[in-house]
Amino acid sequence: MSPAILLIILFAPLAAFAVQILFGRRLFAPKEGEQNRIAGAAVPILGVLVSLALTLIYVLPSMFQPTDPFTLPADGNGAAWIDMAGGMELRIGLMLDNTSRVLLFMVTLVCSMIHLFAAGYMKLRDGLPEPRYTRFFAYLSLFTFAMLLLVVSDNLLTLFVGWELMGLCSYLLIGFYYEKKSAQDASLKAFMTTRVGDVLLFVGMAILWTHLGSLRFADIHAGMEAGNLSGGTLTLAGLLCLGGAIGKSAQFPLHTWLPDAMEGPTPVSALIHAATMVAAGVYLAARLLQAAVLDAAALMTLAYVGAFTAVFAASIAFVQNDIKRVLAYSTISQLGYMMLAVGVGSYTAAVFHMLTHAFFKACLFLGSGSVIHAMHDGLHHVHSHADAQDMRNMGGLRKKMPRTHLTFLISTLAIAGAPLTAGFLSKDAVLAGALAYGMKNPGHFLLPALGFLAALMTAFYMFRLVFGTFYGEFGARANEHDRELVLQAEPHLHESPAIMTVPLIVLALGALWAFWSPMDPMSKGWIGETVVQHEVWTDHGAANVAEGGADSHDAHNGVYHTAHIVTIALSIGVAAVGFLFALLFFGLRVLSSERFAQSNFARMLERKYGFDELYDWAFVRNLLRVCNASGAVDLKIVDGLVNGVGSAFVSARRSFTWLTGAIDRLVVDGAVNGVGRSLRWIGAVFRRAQSGLIQNYLLVIFTGLAALIFIVAMGLR
Amino acid sequence: MITLTHYVVVSALLFVFGMFAVLTRRNAIAILMGIELILNAANLNFAAFSKYVVGGVQGQMIAVFVIVLAAAEAAVALAIILDIYQKVGTISPDETRELKG
Numbered sequence: 160m161s162p163a164i165l166l167i168i169l170f171a172p173l174a175a176f177a178v179q180i181l182f183g184r185r186l187f188a189p190k191e192g193e194q195n196r197i198a199g200a201a202v203p204i205l206g207v208l209v210s211l212a213l214t215l216i217y218v219l220p221s222m223f224q225p226t227d228p229f230t231l232p233a234d235g236n237g238a239a240w241i242d243m244a245g246g247m248e249l250r251i252g253l254m255l256d257n258t259s260r261v262l263l264f265m266v267t268l269v270c271s272m273i274h275l276f277a278a279g280y281m282k283l284r285d286g287l288p289e290p291r292y293t294r295f296f297a298y299l300s301l302f303t304f305a306m307l308l309l310v311v312s313d314n315l316l317t318l319f320v321g322w323e324l325m326g327l328c329s330y331l332l333i334g335f336y337y338e339k340k341s342a343q344d345a346s347l348k349a350f351m352t353t354r355v356g357d358v359l360l361f362v363g364m365a366i367l368w369t370h371l372g373s374l375r376f377a378d379i380h381a382g383m384e385a386g387n388l389s390g391g392t393l394t395l396a397g398l399l400c401l402g403g404a405i406g407k408s409a410q411f412p413l414h415t416w417l418p419d420a421m422e423g424p425t426p427v428s429a430l431i432h433a434a435t436m437v438a439a440g441v442y443l444a445a446r447l448l449q450a451a452v453l454d455a456a457a458l459m460t461l462a463y464v465g466a467f468t469a470v471f472a473a474s475i476a477f478v479q480n481d482i483k484r485v486l487a488y489s490t491i492s493q494l495g496y497m498m499l500a501v502g503v504g505s506y507t508a509a510v511f512h513m514l515t516h517a518f519f520k521a522c523l524f525l526g527s528g529s530v531i532h533a534m535h536d537g538l539h540h541v542h543s544h545a546d547a548q549d550m551r552n553m554g555g556l557r558k559k560m561p562r563t564h565l566t567f568l569i570s571t572l573a574i575a576g577a578p579l580t581a582g583f584l585s586k587d588a589v590l591a592g593a594l595a596y597g598m599k600n601p602g603h604f605l606l607p608a609l610g611f612l613a614a615l616m617t618a619f620y621m622f623r624l625v626f627g628t629f630y631g632e633f634g635a636r637a638n639e640h641d642r643e644l645v646l647q648a649e650p651h652l653h654e655s656p657a658i659m660t661v662p663l664i665v666l667a668l669g670a671l672w673a674f675w676s677p678m679d680p681m682s683k684g685w686i687g688e689t690v691v692q693h694e695v696w697t698d699h700g701a702a703n704v705a706e707g708g709a710d711s712h713d714a715h716n717g718v719y720h721t722a723h724i725v726t727i728a729l730s731i732g733v734a735a736v737g738f739l740f741a742l743l744f745f746g747l748r749v750l751s752s753e754r755f756a757q758s759n760f761a762r763m764l765e766r767k768y769g770f771d772e773l774y775d776w777a778f779v780r781n782l783l784r785v786c787n788a789s790g791a792v793d794l795k796i797v798d799g800l801v802n803g804v805g806s807a808f809v810s811a812r813r814s815f816t817w818l819t820g821a822i823d824r825l826v827v828d829g830a831v832n833g834v835g836r837s838l839r840w841i842g843a844v845f846r847r848a849q850s851g852l853i854q855n856y857l858l859v860i861f862t863g864l865a866a867l868i869f870i871v872a873m874g875l876r
Numbered sequence: 877m878i879t880l881t882h883y884v885v886v887s888a889l890l891f892v893f894g895m896f897a898v899l900t901r902r903n904a905i906a907i908l909m910g911i912e913l914i915l916n917a918a919n920l921n922f923a924a925f926s927k928y929v930v931g932g933v934q935g936q937m938i939a940v941f942v943i944v945l946a947a948a949e950a951a952v953a954l955a956i957i958l959d960i961y962q963k964v965g966t967i968s969p970d971e972t973r974e975l976k977g
Contacts, residue, residue: 247933851973854899854907861895 160217162231165253168210168218168263169307172270175206176300183293197658200278203296207274207303211267218260222689228256230313237313237375250375254313257689258510262310262442265514268669269434269521270303272662276525277426279658280532284336286539295335299430302328306435309442314375315364318443322360322407325436326353332431333423345422352416356406360443363399366392367452376450383451397457400447408440408494411468415770417491421483425528428483433490433524434517441497445509448501459603462502466593466609469495471768473616477623478756478764481548482527485624489574490520492613496589499610505592511675511686512589515581518669519570525663526567529655530628533560537651543644550627551636552645557629559652562660564629566667571625573670575618576734581675586614587726588683595722611733618737626745883924891917904957904967908950915946 179202187199221229230252232238237252255263277299281289289295302325309321334346368374370392371382382388388396404410409417420432431437444461447453453461469492476488493516500509527548533556534547545552557564573582590610597607627636633652634645654660668674676684743750755761763769890913897910919939926935961967 853969858899861899 160221160229162233164213164217165229165231165255165311168213168267169253169304169311171206171209172203172300172303172307175203176297176304178202179293179297179300183297187293197278199293200274200281200296203300203303204271204274204278206300207267207271210303210307211271214263214267218255219264221255222257222260223685228254228259230254235377240316249316250314250373250378251317252313252375253311254376255311258445259310261510261514261686261690263307265517266303266306266310266435269517269666270299270306270430272665273426273430273434273521273525274299276429276528276659276662277424279656280426280528281424291335295332295424298328298331298335299426302332302431302436306439309439313377314373315367315379316374318446319360319364322403322439322443323357325431325439326350326357326407329353329420329431329436332427333420335424335427336422339422342422345416345419349416349420352413353406356403356413359399359406360403363396363403366396366399370396376446379450379452393452393454394456397447397453398460400452401444401457401461404440404444404447404498405464406440407443408437408498409491410440410464410495410498411471412770414468414472414491415767415774418484418487418767421481421487425483425524425531428487429521429524429528432487433520437490437494438497438513438517441494441501441509441513444498444501445506448504448506458502458504460502462499462593462596462603462606465495465498465500465502466606466613467495468492469499469613470609470616471495473613473620475764475767476620477616478761480551481546482530482550482553482624482628483524483548485550485620486520486523486527489523489617489621492617493520493574496586496610496613499606500589500592503592503596503606505589505596507683507687507690508585508588508592510690511683512585514686515573515585515670515675518666519573519580519582522566522570522663522666522670523574525659525666526563526570529560529563529659529663530556532655532659533652534648536653537648538645540651541644541647543641543648545637545641545645550624551638552634552641553628554631554635555629555633556652560629560654562654563663566660566663567629568625569667570670571621575621575738576614576730578731579672581670581672583730584672584676584683587723587730588687590614590730591719591723591726594726595719598722611729614730615733615737618734619741622738622741623745626741630746880924880928883920883928887917887920887924890914890920902968902970904960904969905954907969908953908957912946912950915942918942 183199183202187201228235231254232252235252237250239248240251241249274296277295281292281295283289305321305324305328307321309318309325312318312321330346330350333349334342336342337346364374367379367388370388371379373379373382406413417432417437421428423432444453448458472488472491472495476485476492479485479488493512497509497512497516500506500512530553531547534553538545538547538552569580573580576583576586590607593607593610597604633649634642637645675686676682678684744752766772894910894913894915894917897913898907899910901907901910919942922935922939922942924935926932926938957967960972964972966972
């Protein structure tokens with residue numbers, strides 16, 4: 160593979176972004192009274208398809224060749240980006256190891272599918288052509304570039320650049336419908352909340368740089384080997400960097416932004432807030448684990464944060480009725496799983512779950528988009544204002560939308576961990592890692608216990624979603640006020656066009672076992688063979704954690720093997736229990752959830768444990784209070800001082816004037832009036848120059864400057 | 877090989893683009909963007925001359941100062957623009973000529 164190919168893969172989406180943002184509206188925007196043309200999305204789709212094709216041809220096959228990581232520049236030492244005096248320099252480069260390769264494949268494939276889906280989904284808004292169609296795709300392209308940059312970076316610095324670019328795109332796309340106040344608020348909330356994590360990450364990077372002199376993963380690892388950073392400072396650096404990962408991956412306590420981010424268009428939720436950007440936090444944590452930056456305390460914290468978030472978010476998903484919000488909480492919960500995997504040292508399991516989750520969660524989100532699209536059209540036809548995302552207005556959609564139903568069902572089985580799905584393989588890997596860790600360290604039995612509990616809850620709320628949306632009677636649970644119109648919408652419901660269903664089918668195929676582990680539907684397959692941590696654990700504080708981990712050098716010494724067998728049995732069991740409860744409550748409706756829905760606990764869940772209110776009370780309002788207080792200081796004290804000085808001068812001047820007034824009138828006035836009149840005459844001429852047009856002034860200034868430089872240059876010659 | 881001339885040419889181009897934006901835009905925010913371009917042209921010169929002619933990191937440090945000042949300036953300018961918009965209902969510099977003689 161030549162360096163040029165990697166560069167094309169990386170920069171093709173960026174080029175598409177440039178074309179789209181500079182010329183998109185002029186070239187592709189619909190004319191008056193015209194439907195949106197798919198041409199408006201052609202350039203970004205082409206850009207991402209180029210990346211996908213090159214990845215499939217050149218990058219993916221090289222996974223199976225036992226070679227060193229591919230680096231650019233080729234010597235593997237990076238190039239100096241900023242080279243300052245005194246030996247300070249920042250070196251950067253690109254790197255493809257097997258983790259990067261497989262993620263490159265996942266990102267380009269999922270991005271391509273979502274680009275295609277969005278080309279159909281975004282065409283209309285409320286029955287009219289979407290006015291910002293071309294801009295939407297420009298943002299998607301920029302996002303794709305940022306994610307690719309993050310994946311192929313060999314250092315924390317360019318990773319951080321991609322990281323922040325994704326944050327920007329996330330902000331722009333959540334607020335894409337900025338006419339809605341709720342979308343504006345959600346985009347700001349997402350930006351501000353992740354910013355808290357980003358600042359922590361930046362401080363962590365600064366600590367690493369001051370101690371190790373480089374931000375490249377290889378150099379960081381070498382520095383850790385040499386023992387240049389240890390003890391409390393190392394723990395602090397690790398925890399700060401993880402703060403960034405927790406913010407980006409919406410883990411507790413920075414989880415509140417992700418459900419609100421569902422205000423964005425559904426393809427955005429699928430791409431950014433399910434498959435790629437939120438997984439970047441896990442990717443960062445995995446890279447830090449690989450570079451041995453995380454010591455035992457940091458890993459322990461991460462494992463508990465992940466396990467707790469997995470259960471915590473799943474419990475909120477129980478009572479949500481907006482289908483996208485259920486999926487959002489399920490994303491938070493699944494990301495918690497991945498964090499748990501990193502925390503217990505199961506590097507491969509974390510990466511594997513990140514990959515399979517991207518497929519089935521993107522498929523679920525796009526499926527919900529397909530449903531919302533149909534509901535929107537149907538309700539629009541009958542002029543109903545009922546909520547197109549509320550699953551109480553749905554039901555029985557499997558007959559209307561067979562392809563959407565089938566793909567959605569496959570992905571639900573995958574996320575619930577049913578056998579013969581990709582989710583079964585990766586979730587088992589995560590749970591087996593946690594269980595092996597719990598068996599080695601019985602004090603931490605809570606970690607695998609929470610993991611299995613979350614698996615049960617996942618199966619329950621996901622099948623609640625499936626039964627509520629695709630089974631039963633259409634509109635049977637709509638509220639009194641809307642029911643009549645909602646029922647009339649039924650004949651107008653239709654399956655989505657091919658440009659939307661083909662991506663669904665491709666992603667659903669990725670949610671089955673065959674692609675990942677064709678030979679043995681019980682193992683990690685080729686991911687387990689190729690994506691392993693190539694560094695053997697060293698004793699930099701992480702050793703005691705690694706002993707229990709799945710990928711340590713003694714991976715096959717029995718504990719992990721036993722844990723894996725137990726896990727397979729247990730996880731099938733808990734998934735079946737979760738499914739059974741959902742079937743009884745929401746499928747067959749032989750049990751009633753009414754009493755639970757009335758309880759205080761359910762109400763607390765509906766309010767998401769009150770975290771939004773808590774943060775509002777603790778941070779937002781206090782910040783406003785500080786702002787108001789400093790405003791008051793400005794108004795009262797500073798202004799008062801200035802006014803006081805002013806009025807003192809005024810009164811002093813008044814008495815002085817009374818004395819001098821007489822002389823003034825008699826002697827000075829005559830002279831002054833003469834001067835005044837002539838000045839006024841001159842002023843009348845020159846006032847024309849003071850047009851009040853700033854740009855005229857600037858033109859004079861720039862012309863004068865140019866003339867001056869010209870004269871000086873002449874003089875020097 | 878990238879020489880000082882390259883930096884100076886890029887910087888000059890940035891400056892001219894910025895100047896063009898400042899002179900021709902009818903939107904105060906776009907003018908602000910032009911000013912940012914001009915500031916960054918200066919930054920580039922600072923860094924380039926510091927590396928190729930003077931040596932040391934003084935130039936880079938000044939560039940960092942300029943970046944910080946530019947951020948502060950943008951915050952103040954945007955606040956002023958918002959205020960003008962609320963008072964006058966437009967941010968075109970042509971419409972807001974209160975200071976005309």
